[in-house]
Amino acid sequence: MEVKIQSEDTPESTASRERSAASDHALSLSVERLPPSALAGDDRYISGRNDRNSILIDGGRFLMGTNDPEAFAGDGEGPVRETQVDSFYLDECTVTNAQFGQFVRETGYRTEAERFGWSFVFHLFVSPQTSAHVRTVVQSTPWWWVVEGADWAHPEGPDSDVKERADHPAIHISWNDANAYCGWAGTRLPTEAEWEYAARGGLIQKKYPWGDVLRPDGQHQCNIWQGTFPTQNNAADGYAGTAPSRSFPANGYGLYNMSGNVWEWCADNYVTDHEKSILAKTVITSNEVRKVLKGGSYLCHRSYCNRYRVAARIPNTPDTSTGHIGFRCAFDVLPV
Numbered sequence: 001m002e003v004k005i006q007s008e009d010t011p012e013s014t015a016s017r018e019r020s021a022a023s024d025h026a027l028s029l030s031v032e033r034l035p036p037s038a039l040a041g042d043d044r045y046i047s048g049r050n051d052r053n054s055i056l057i058d059g060g061r062f063l064m065g066t067n068d069p070e071a072f073a074g075d076g077e078g079p080v081r082e083t084q085v086d087s088f089y090l091d092e093c094t095v096t097n098a099q100f101g102q103f104v105r106e107t108g109y110r111t112e113a114e115r116f117g118w119s120f121v122f123h124l125f126v127s128p129q130t131s132a133h134v135r136t137v138v139q140s141t142p143w144w145w146v147v148e149g150a151d152w153a154h155p156e157g158p159d160s161d162v163k164e165r166a167d168h169p170a171i172h173i174s175w176n177d178a179n180a181y182c183g184w185a186g187t188r189l190p191t192e193a194e195w196e197y198a199a200r201g202g203l204i205q206k207k208y209p210w211g212d213v214l215r216p217d218g219q220h221q222c223n224i225w226q227g228t229f230p231t232q233n234n235a236a237d238g239y240a241g242t243a244p245s246r247s248f249p250a251n252g253y254g255l256y257n258m259s260g261n262v263w264e265w266c267a268d269n270y271v272t273d274h275e276k277s278i279l280a281k282t283v284i285t286s287n288e289v290r291k292v293l294k295g296g297s298y299l300c301h302r303s304y305c306n307r308y309r310v311a312a313r314i315p316n317t318p319d320t321s322t323g324h325i326g327f328r329c330a331f332d333v334l335p336v
Contacts, residue, residue: 076272
């Protein structure tokens with residue numbers, strides 16, 4: 001069987017076609033597994049916050065989006081528009097395997113990939129033993145394989161684990177999974193505007209979190225594909241897959257890996273008409289809702305998915321999980 005894709009870089013979960021009823025039921029079960037006090041942010045259940053470093057991002061107005069010729073117009077990257085952001089806290093790093101593991105141990109939570117029994121894995125990471133059992137690939141992008149037994153704790157399939165990757169970002173995390181974690185940790189996902197404002201690190205309309213040059217002075221600033229996609233990655237930046245959540249130089253606000261490494265979920269529904277996005281009252285069924293992903297991943301390459309730019313964005317369904325999607329947490333500044 002082959003499945004279609006949502007975008008060129010990130011496959012869309014087939015749940016919207018094959019699992020819609022099961023997905024709604026599974027999400028309700030996942031929430032029921034968490035104590036109500038955990039979802040409300042009770043201090044007894046937010047120990048996961050203790051080992052996270054959150055940075056206060058002072059609010060302000062900024063120029064969101066881009067009119068860059070490299071932008072993907074169909075993705076809704078433009079036009080540039082002035083946007084107001086209130087002060088908020090954002091984690092300096094994406095949530096790691098160690099942090100997500102603590103959440104799982106304390107709550108018994110099972111991710112959607114675990115409940116559904118599979119997730120998308122990039123073909124070069126699948127072992128010969130596991131690849132012998134792969135029966136489904138993504139139409140037109142056969143490097144995405146549907147691997148049974150792939151999940152956050154087994155990123156490349158049942159014969160893999162994260163024992164040596166405790167400080168790497170947790171992957172195979174759906175938007176629903178990320179929100180469950182945030183509920184336990186007393187946090188939330190950042191809005192797209194917050195994410196982009198923070199990623200810019202105080203710079204105005206620069207292409208990347210550090211400026212307009214991808215490799216200033218020949219130095220790698222992020223974890224993206226190096227070589228010929230999708231068959232040969234020379235890992236010139238030091239990593240073929242994920243890098244530790246705290247790697248490469250931080251941006252001007254002290255945030256790590258805002259470009260590359262893993263795509264990051266935002267809270268927002270995905271829209272491309274920014275004049276109407278906030279005020280529109282369109283009725284959307286659950287199967288049509290898509291969420292925003294920002295930042296690009298270790299699979300992005302200029303020849304294929306030039307979306308490690310700050311303004312770049314893609315959509316995907318809330319139940320989608322892949323080997324290059326993670327998240328980081330935000331939370332509000334409490335009034336004095």
